[in-house]
Amino acid sequence: MRKKILREVEVDVCSNCGKEDGMSFECFACNFVACWDCSDKSEVMVKYSHGVYHHGGKDGWYCAMCDMRLSEDRSDPLHNSYTKVRSLRETLKHWSESFERSRKVAEAEAERLFDDFDAKRKAGQ
Ligand SMILES: [Zn+2]
Numbered sequence: 001m002r003k004k005i006l007r008e009v010e011v012d013v014c015s016n017c018g019k020e021d022g023m024s025f026e027c028f029a030c031n032f033v034a035c036w037d038c039s040d041k042s043e044v045m046v047k048y049s050h051g052v053y054h055h056g057g058k059d060g061w062y063c064a065m066c067d068m069r070l071s072e073d074r075s076d077p078l079h080n081s082y083t084k085v086r087s088l089r090e091t092l093k094h095w096s097e098s099f100e101r102s103r104k105v106a107e108a109e110a111e112r113l114f115d116d117f118d119a120k121r122k123a124g125q
């Protein structure tokens with residue numbers, strides 16, 4: 001037998017655009033909820049990776065208001081740890097950029113000096 005029933009379901013309503021979406025992200029510090037689209041906007045939600053080299057299920061989500069407040073008063077140990085990881089990510093990025101610059105200069109110099117050396121060697125033969 002088949003019966004039709006009305007079932008009550010809870011849906012997340014995006015605090016930013018009002019969209020009812022299956023996939024949503026809740027702020028770790030308040031009950032602000034962002035839909036998939038809005039979670040991508042940095043002025044709405046701030047996403048933190050939990051790893052320097054990776055991200056995943058333990059990443060952090062904070063609405064822009066909480067992120068600003070917690071960045072200032074540093075009252076949330078979890079938020080503080082996410083900002084540490086983010087700052088290490090940035091350090092790594094700067095390091096690798098400066099490494100790449102030094103690498104290119106050093107390699108170009110070695111090539112140029114080798115060419116000079118090689119030309120002299122051939123001329124001396
Ligand atoms: Zn939305």
Ligand SMILES: [Zn+2]
Nearest residue numbers: 027030063066
């Ligand atoms: Zn919040």
